[in-house]
Amino acid sequence: MDEACCWGALGELPYLGTGRVLRLVELLGGVVAAWRAGPDGWTEAMEFTPGVAARLLRAYRPDRPALLARACRTAGITVVPWPDPAYPFLLRAVQEARAAGSLPRTTPGPPVALYVRGSLEPGEPAVAVVGSRQATDYGVSVARELGAHLAAAGVTVLSGLARGIDTAGHQGTLAAGGRTVAVLAGGLDQPWQEAVPGLARAVARSGALVTEYPPGTPAARFRFAERNRIIAGAAAAVVVVEAARRSGALITAAVCRDLGRPVFAVPGSVRSPTSVGCHALIRDGAELATTAADVLAHYDVQRLVQLGPVPRPAHSPGRRPAPRPPAGSDAGQGLGPEEARLLEALDSEPVSLEQLVRRAGGQPRAVLLALTGLELKGLVHQWAGNRYSRAAGRPGG
Numbered sequence: 001m002d003e004a005c006c007w008g009a010l011g012e013l014p015y016l017g018t019g020r021v022l023r024l025v026e027l028l029g030g031v032v033a034a035w036r037a038g039p040d041g042w043t044e045a046m047e048f049t050p051g052v053a054a055r056l057l058r059a060y061r062p063d064r065p066a067l068l069a070r071a072c073r074t075a076g077i078t079v080v081p082w083p084d085p086a087y088p089f090l091l092r093a094v095q096e097a098r099a100a101g102s103l104p105r106t107t108p109g110p111p112v113a114l115y116v117r118g119s120l121e122p123g124e125p126a127v128a129v130v131g132s133r134q135a136t137d138y139g140v141s142v143a144r145e146l147g148a149h150l151a152a153a154g155v156t157v158l159s160g161l162a163r164g165i166d167t168a169g170h171q172g173t174l175a176a177g178g179r180t181v182a183v184l185a186g187g188l189d190q191p192w193q194e195a196v197p198g199l200a201r202a203v204a205r206s207g208a209l210v211t212e213y214p215p216g217t218p219a220a221r222f223r224f225a226e227r228n229r230i231i232a233g234a235a236a237a238v239v240v241v242e243a244a245r246r247s248g249a250l251i252t253a254a255v256c257r258d259l260g261r262p263v264f265a266v267p268g269s270v271r272s273p274t275s276v277g278c279h280a281l282i283r284d285g286a287e288l289a290t291t292a293a294d295v296l297a298h299y300d301v302q303r304l305v306q307l308g309p310v311p312r313p314a315h316s317p318g319r320r321p322a323p324r325p326p327a328g329s330d331a332g333q334g335l336g337p338e339e340a341r342l343l344e345a346l347d348s349e350p351v352s353l354e355q356l357v358r359r360a361g362g363q364p365r366a367v368l369l370a371l372t373g374l375e376l377k378g379l380v381h382q383w384a385g386n387r388y389s390r391a392a393g394r395p396g397g
Contacts, residue, residue, distance in 0.1 A: 005065040005072070006035040007081035008113040008214060013059050015052050016042075018095050018109030022082070031081070035065060071215040072115070075189040080114045085122040087114065088234040094259060107258060108226070110233055111212035117188050118208030121156075124179065127295060128158040128231050128256070130249040131165025131241035132274045139165055139242035139274060142266055144172035145382075146239060148353075149292030151178020152371070156207060158183065158235050160227060163195030165241045165249070170203055171196070179207040183234075185227040186219030187211065228252040237262040237298070239289055243277030250277050253286070262298055264289035291382050293375040338362065338370040343379060343390070350387035 010021045010031070021034075027045045028034040034042075039056040042048065048056070061067075072079055080086050091110045097103045114120075129146050131139060147157045147169040157173040159166040161182035173180040182203045184192065188211055194200055203209060212230060213223070228248055232238060232255035240263070243249040253263045263286040268275030282288050289295055335343065345360035357367050371388060374380035381391045 001032050001035070002065055002069040002079075003031050004079035004081045004084070004113065005068040006031045008068050008079050008115070009035060009064040011112040011212075012064070012214065014055050015048075016056075018112055019099065020046065021112050022095070038062070068214055071189070075215050076117060077188050077215060078116045078119075080116050080120060082112045086120040088120065088126070089123060090126075090236065091230065091233040094233045097259070103258065107255075108229055110230070113212075115188055115211050115214060116208050118181075118204035118206075120181070120208050120210070121179070124156045125154065126156040126158050126181065126235050128235035128238040128252060129165070129169035129241065130159055130228075130231065130238060130252050132243055132247055132249065132277075133162050133164040133166075134244070134274060135164035135168065135242050136268075136272065136274055138268065139266075140168040143168035143241045144175070146241070146266075146289075146292050146295075147172025147174075147178070147180070148176040149371070150295070151176040151180070152367075153292065153296055154178075155296075156181055158231050160184070160224075160231060161192070161194065161200060161203065161209075163193075167195045167199060169241075170199060174202055174206055181207045181234075182209050183227050183230045184209060184211045184219070185213075185223040187213050187215045187217035189215040190218055192219070224248055225251055229255050232256040232259065232261075235261065237264060237295060239264040239266065239295060240278055240281060240286075241266045242268060242272075242274040243281075244273055245276045245280075247277045250281070253281055257286075262287060262295075264295055266290065291375065293382075335374075336370070338367075339374055342367060342370045343374060346380065346388060346390045348389055350381075350383045350389040352387050356388060 010016065024034045024042055024045060025031050028037050028041060037045070039053055039060050042056060043053040082092070094107070094110050098107055098109055127150055129143055131143060143165045150157050151173040156179045157169055158181050159169045161167065161170065161184060170180045170182060180203055182200070188209055192200055200209060212226070225248065228251045232252045235256065238253055238256040238261070240249045240253050257263050263281060265278040265281040265286045266289050267282065268278060287294065342360050345356060351359070353367070360367060371380060375382060379391055381389050383389065
């Protein structure tokens with residue numbers, strides 16, 4: 001019997017939930033044994049009430065793991081169960097925090113199995129970029145730049161493949177040659193309304209399409225909120241680019257905040273309805289973000305890339321980050337070869353990323369990574385339209 005699909009089948013049952021499934025697997029000697037024990041064995045092991053036992057009996061289908069395995073093979077879907085090293089470890093940590101009592105009892109547990117098209121990498125660092133479906137040109141531009149620069153730093157970009165900000169974040173990441181993961185609100189074999197034809201295939205090739213729902217599950221409105229908790233749970237931080245007053249991105253931000261992870265919001269025009277939610281987040285304590293450097297400044301980037309998302313707050317909660325070193329200071333010492341070559345190619349006149357790649361040579365991904373490092377050192381300034389120059393006051397600028 002397929003162990004991964006036994007996890008998936010247990011996860012579908014009513015009442016059990018993450019904690020009870022894990023307890024049953026422990027008590028009954030493994031996931032296959034737990035599934036074969038059936039409702040009678042579960043009731044005996046967990047002392048369920050007659051009402052709960054009756055619900056489980058009605059839902060139990062002994063051949064469900066085999067049917068699930070067949071459906072996944074047909075659709076080209078991989079099941080990533082709870083014990084698999086590829087299961088996002090920050091998502092698993094949500095359950096650990098719930099079990100320890102450090103989260104509200106109302107915080108939903110993560111699924112015990114994920115359905116994946118593409119691949120998840122064990123311990124990959126991930127940041128969510130989310131926002132409004134009704135995005136403005138400004139929001140789309142910012143989301144693309146964030147995706148590209150986070151990818152350049154070796155960070156996987158999470159989002160939901162919806163039109164608007166989600167799509168732009170995925171596109172920016174793909175353009176930079178990075179990994180991006182899209183979490184969907186239905187089975188991966190179901191039709192999906194893509195804003196850009198072929199985007200889902202490109203995301204699966206670069207990273208993964210992920211859902212908690214088995215094949216055959218149609219997308220539904222109520223499942224989008226459930227999808228958002230997966231995005232928040234798997235991310236080291238969330239960046240909201242544009243959000244109206246009732247945007248689903250605010251749900252993602254709220255879950256991320258409950259989990260004690262950083263929330264960033266991109267400011268917009270005070271007259272734009274798509275920025276109302278972002279301004280509310282900033283007012284309520286979210287960090288203001290204008291570039292990926294604002295996000296990456298909270299972390300030791302190399303440690304983030306090598307060991308996965310390890311939050312490294314640069315300041316105490318509720319306070320602004322420490323000021324960046326002034327241009328021309330000792331912060332410019334110890335540049336890497338790529339950073340030094342890139343700095344030589346820049347002057348005070350802003351140039352586009354494409355021009356800079358041609359001028360400095362090298363691969364776009366390496367150039368973006370060096371730019372991020374230089375921004376964090378206060379040596380480079382990013383302008384609107386994905387243009388760059390030396391920071392004011394820097395010799396040669």
